[in-house]
Amino acid sequence: MNAGLIIAAPHSGSGKTTLTLGLLRALTRADHPVRGAKSGPDYIDPRFHEAACGRACPNLDAWAMDAARIRALAAGPGTVLIEGAMGLFDGAPPDGRGATADLARLLHLPVILVVDAGRMAQSVAPLVAGFAGHDPEVRIAGVILNNVGSDRHERMLRRALRPLGLPVLGALPRQRALALPSRHLGLVQAGERADLHAFLDTAADLVARHVDLAGVLSCAAPLTGAPPGAPPRPPAQRIAVARDAAFAFAYPHLLADWRAGGADLAFFSPLADDPVPDADLVFLPGGYPELYAGRIAAASNFMQSLRTAAQVTDIYGECGGYMVLGEHLTDADGIVHPMAGLLRLHTGFAAPRLHLGYRALHTTHGRFPGHWAGHEFHYATTLSAEGPPLFAAHDAEGHPLPAMGLRNGRVSGSFAHLIERRPPAP
Numbered sequence: 008m009n010a011g012l013i014i015a016a017p018h019s020g021s022g023k024t025t026l027t028l029g030l031l032r033a034l035t036r037a038d039h040p041v042r043g044a045k046s047g048p049d050y051i052d053p054r055f056h057e058a059a060c061g062r063a064c065p066n067l068d069a070w071a072m073d074a075a076r077i078r079a080l081a082a083g084p085g086t087v088l089i090e091g092a093m094g095l096f097d098g099a100p101p102d103g104r105g106a107t108a109d110l111a112r113l114l115h116l117p118v119i120l121v122v123d124a125g126r127m128a129q130s131v132a133p134l135v136a137g138f139a140g141h142d143p144e145v146r147i148a149g150v151i152l153n154n155v156g157s158d159r160h161e162r163m164l165r166r167a168l169r170p171l172g173l174p175v176l177g178a179l180p181r182q183r184a185l186a187l188p189s190r191h192l193g194l195v196q197a198g199e200r201a202d203l204h205a206f207l208d209t210a211a212d213l214v215a216r217h218v219d220l221a222g223v224l225s226c227a228a229p230l231t232g233a234p235p236g237a238p239p240r241p242p243a244q245r246i247a248v249a250r251d252a253a254f255a256f257a258y259p260h261l262l263a264d265w266r267a268g269g270a271d272l273a274f275f276s277p278l279a280d281d282p283v284p285d286a287d288l289v290f291l292p293g294g295y296p297e298l299y300a301g302r303i304a305a306a307s308n309f310m311q312s313l314r315t316a317a318q319v320t321d322i323y324g325e326c327g328g329y330m331v332l333g334e335h336l337t338d339a340d341g342i343v344h345p346m347a348g349l350l351r352l353h354t355g356f357a358a359p360r361l362h363l364g365y366r367a368l369h370t371t372h373g374r375f376p377g378h379w380a381g382h383e384f385h386y387a388t389t390l391s392a393e394g395p396p397l398f399a400a401h402d403a404e405g406h407p408l409p410a411m412g413l414r415n416g417r418v419s420g421s422f423a424h425l426i427e428r429r430p431p432a433p
Contacts, residue, residue, distance in 0.1 A: 010227035015091035022153035029214030031059035040085030070105025071380035099403035117148035125154030177218030238267035242374035243288035256293035282312035291328025324420030359386035
């Protein structure tokens with residue numbers, strides 16, 4: 008059966024990710040075909056989902072993607088657990104577009120609400136009642152309590168919720184050992200955790216003991232998706248894609264589009280000092296180059312082959328990849344590292360400042376012409392930048408922003424991450 012449900016919460020930090028990972032792992036161990044999906048722009052949580060259940064995890068972005076794309080990405084065998092982002096109704100300004108609730112409406116899927124009850128008792132009832140009654144198109148099918156302090160605390164919470172008629176599907180005790188380590192862009196990446204599978208098994212053990220797995224599955228609703236249309240034309244026939252801990256933020260749905268459109272993808276690791284493969288396009292995704300700036304600067308084979316490729320090949324960098332295409336990167340300790348020098352750009356982290364939000368982008372240059380939905384999420388500061396820009400940009404409310412990125416000959420890039428092509432604004 009192709010079915011699904013949404014794991015959401017009143018606010019960030021409620022425990023959605025750990026619960027979702029525990030559910031995915033526990034249900035997989037019970038031989039139930041289950042897979043994960045993630046609401047919104049996120050590169051890190053989906054890799055944890057994939058490790059938990061061994062199945063691909065797409066991003067479902069209700070701000071950037073149209074309904075057909077979301078349905079096609081969500082469809083598949085078994086039960087999909089869609090992990091929400093932020094609070095259930097939180098989205099882009101001004102009206103919350105792109106919220107997890109939009110996925111519930113569009114896919115007609117029920118929501119399990121994860122409530123951090125660590126600092127409340129009877130007040131849990133009006134909180135849950137408010138979410139359950141806020142929008143008739145967003146159905147709360149059950150509640151899972153998190154951060155429960157004791158058996159007595161759990162009894163108080165369940166008693167308070169009983170008049171609402173919503174099933175309490177579980178109550179997870181406080182468990183500091185399952186805290187997920189994070190850094191400035193979110194969780195530490197799945198591939199960086201040597202104890203990843205032990206962590207996932209511990210989360211699954213906890214969920215299996217304290218959550219009604221059969222009850223969770225009984226909340227799932229049928230999910231139907233029309234088959235995807237013809238894939239878009241890829242940006243090039245042969246595409247070299249950097250992939251390692253410093254260049255990990257590439258959206259799988261875009262790579263899948265390129266393959267489906269007939270492109271050949273060759274992956275390489277700058278951190279391993281791999282030379283850039285022969286290609287028609289070199290793609291440097293985002294990631295954490297600031298954590299590896301010294302190694303990247305010393306990767307002579309990679310750097311020289313990148314500079315050589317720039318003479319005959321188009322090169323495009325996003326966020327971290329954009330920084331590597333510049334002349335210098337100053338890390339958080341104030342150390343200046345030489346980069347590829349293909350763009351007249353110097354970025355730094357000595358005075359970090361958050362840049363965050365969806366972006367509507369347009370360019371007539373390079374391998375990604377046209378209108379795009381994208382997002383920006385970084386703490387890097389542009390210390391200097393010279394040259395023609397790559398993108399005209401607007402924020403989620405349609406307000407014009409300063410032009411983004413740089414281009415120089417066959418080399419281009421920006422801090423924006425592309426998510427999806429979109430038609431021009433009317």
